[in-house]
Amino acid sequence: MRDVSLSENLAENQICVIIGASHAGVNCAFALRKEGWEGKILLIDSDSELPYHRPPLSKTYLHSAEALGQNLLKSPESYSIENIQLLLGIRALKIDRKAQKVQLDNGIWQAYDKLVLATGARAMIPSIRGLSEAKHVYPLRTAADVNGIRDKISKNPSQEVVIIGGGYIGLETAASLRKLGAKVTVLERECRVLARVTAPEMSSFFESLHAANGVSIHCNKQVISIAEDGEKVQVICEDGSSFPADMLVLGVGIQVNSELASAAGLQIENGIRVDETSCTNDPNIYAIGDCTDHFNPHYKRYLRLECVQNAVDQAKIAAGAICGKDVFYDAIPWFWSDQYEVKLQLVGLSAGYDEAVLRKESELVFSIWYFRGNELLAVDVVNSAKAYVWGTKFIKCGEPIDKEKLKNPEIELKSIGR
């Protein structure tokens, strides 16, 4: 009897500190309670806003007048109901692994039994001459960034905006700003938009879609400097071309927030290296979400992913592992992007594909299926949830696909197996 109460007391006295309160950190905190963690949970973030959904920032949040409060990950009361202590606007400065303490910028050294790093990433600021001095430059990663863009655009909705980078963030931002009436130019360094993440057919589709909506997309444009031009700036490219802008939005990727982990001597590869339970090389420190370099058993390689799916899945795995459950990460990544009336859904990872099979139902409804030999690696889908769902199922089960049947939109997807 005495032993039981003693162990309960111990459990209650344990402290789990989570650094980073976005998708990964917040989901981990709630998952810890679900898994039976009885101790304290401290959820810390340097962002002073209540934790919010990040994907809508470049989409509906940017072009609608909705308040951030409509985009919260959890209601304010949920944290107190689950006894999760939120410390917002506070930065973690240093980890002392030996003493199991984290130094915070409010002067406190916070002790922990388990530490979860959900530090995510920050917008990459490219090294372009004149960029740091230029006015009206906005990265797009946080609610504060987007609030800045919303304020600026509200002063003159038809202003000229140049977006550097034709990836998801750049293109979603272009679509949202067009909706508000801005004159939008996208400058992409590669020969096509979405070059890093999708097949040429998909890039062409999105280039045409944006052109039809009045966005001017220029590929093969390496921006080399920003020059002041009265109230505007001139965005100058390597080939001598230049583009005037009232506002400049940066969508050139992210930098992993791994400095805290690195300074503490944790293993860093392409992010914070974690095992299949999301544990780092310190058994009391876990890492989850965009900041991790983790092994994907399906694709049999280490990956770093910037997506909600990975953040949420790793959050749940780490919470289970911390509570002593026998769990390990084994997920097929998925992503989505909404631009204009087009819904793009992606499942799996296409890297290493040798054949892309197009299944076209109509101009606005199609999917691209990526194979390596006969193995289906990934599917990119435009406006066809059915293809997304069947793609997911085929990737998971590994059943071989008859590619000729797949190409034929008259044949139902459930019948494309061989």
Added chain:
Amino acid sequence: MAKITFITSDEQRITVEGFSGSVMALAVENGIKGIDGDCGGVCSCATCHVHVAPEDVSKTGEASEIETDMLELDDHADQYSRLSCQLQISEVLDGVVLRVAK
């Protein structure tokens, strides 16, 4: 205004009032367990799955094509399944009972 009742997997019945927005957002706002809404309500993740009480199907209406397709990702889906991000709150929904899917 609509009063909506959720039944969670641990058999708790929770009735909440909503005025506008989606049922998923209302559930998240009220901390209804099992409704995550990971994608923020854009019909992309299928983590806000509910089963509508059979007698309330006339109030909620039928799932759209994309919603029906997305529901196929969930082995627990049945003829009463809906993604609650696609249910817009209005007086029509007053009194509906939704069981949170496993």
